[in-house]
Amino acid sequence: MAEDTWATEDSRLREGLRAYRLIAVMWIRSTMAYPLSFALTAVGGLVVNGLDFVAILLMFSRIDTLGGYALPEIAFLYGLSALAFGFADLAIGSMDRLGTRVRDGTLDTLLVRPAPVLAQVAADRFALRRIGRITQGTVVLGYGLAACDIAWTPLKLLLMPVMLASGGLIFCAVFVAGAAFQFVAQDAAEVQNAFTYGGTTLLQYPPTVFGKELVRGVTFVLPLAFVNWVPAAYVLGRPYPLGLPEWAAFTPPLVAAVCCALAGLAWRAGLRSYRSTGS
């Protein structure tokens, strides 16, 4: 019995990924029909995101450290945050349009198609131009890595890709949970910006900058701290936020798995509560 359930889950997952890939490729093709427009919006996105870091550079034209962190270390945190968020944003960032689909009733079309709804919604209007954010994050992370004096060990090297993948998944979970919330609060789509864009902005700065209550909140309630703060503290050899134990730096994959599971449950509950506008 249990084995059967696993087998169905597995095939559903594969089916979902296939649907996602097909829809995403379709959107990429449609974007590429206007290559100049694509290039301009991608570069524009890169500039918009880059300004974030320019603001930090401007700050550092007046100071040497912020919250006890020097510029290269902040660039390291910034790059990790921007990359993890950039992956999630590229993969399923269009999900915040779900509220619109619920309101105007176009979600019905997705419900009757023979493919998992989550995959369809996630791939909807797949925006390749969002690689702008990833590019910018890579450049800043590259600078951080080059300028930081890190005592590399094999374990630290291994932690880097693990941290980025887990961070991306944590942000994906936030996107999915936010979309699930939109089934209930259609117009309130903007709330999730506080956690997605707000989250990545928060993680660009060191935890020492923020109030203890806020750090507790993003560690134990919405575990964004595991995207970069906690694992990066290990890589940089810095004290952990909230005095967490050293092994906490290796828990991001676990945290990401729990987040995804919870977000999946929220999504199912949201989808079940969906009622069409009927128009």
Next chain:
Amino acid sequence: MGSARLYAAVAAGGFRRYATYRAATAAGVFTNTVFGLILVYTYLALWDERPHLGGYDQAQAVTYVWLGQALYSTLAVQGGGFENDLMARIRTGEVAVDLYRPADLQLWWLATDLGRALFQLAGRGVVPFAFGMLFFPMALPDHWLTWVAFLVAVALGWIVSFAVRYLVALSAFWLLDGTGVTQTLVITGMFCSGMMLPLNVFPGAFGEVVRALPWSAMLQMPADVLMGEAAPLGTYVFQVTWAVALLTAGRLLQSAATRRVVVQGG
């Protein structure tokens, strides 16, 4: 007299349109508060490191953050007001109907945007600011006249913002697709208005240039009036100069557009 009533009705319509979406307003308030919280902590760390940076003390820096969050949607610093509607109407050709109306195109949209701005000041601005006042030490004036002077500066800042966005919207007569200019508006709005970092912190000649651009009339100047860092009169002169220049440019562009451009038909 009659035309004043018309524009008042248009403004009331703009107000009601935004007032309809209560959940969206609540969501906006929540998001602005969260962003304010993040910014406040980074600013506190920054001013901790460098007290009196840009002539502000910590309480003033905190006040600046919450002012920014309160005025963000009111002034449509990054766009998001009437200009998207107008651009869509230009693209579809519906603007021809607007031009036939016995009302002035610029004043008509100014009135709708006034309604929007007033609602967003009350609906989205007050709560994040009150939250900031409750939980952080702020530098607020003792005299009520300063508040009046501040509100005048906000009103003038809004007119400058409108004038910039009107130019952006009219560009659709030639470009049809407004994505590029809208994106430019987002970038300049975010950076040059001082939304990310107060303009008086910007270093050297770069700072001088940014502070002379129209965007500094939107957030930086009203904030300085409220905190007693700038004389109201000089501020108003700067704001009115930019408002008049940009509104006139809007008029000229409008007459060029209506004379030369063939409206999209369908």
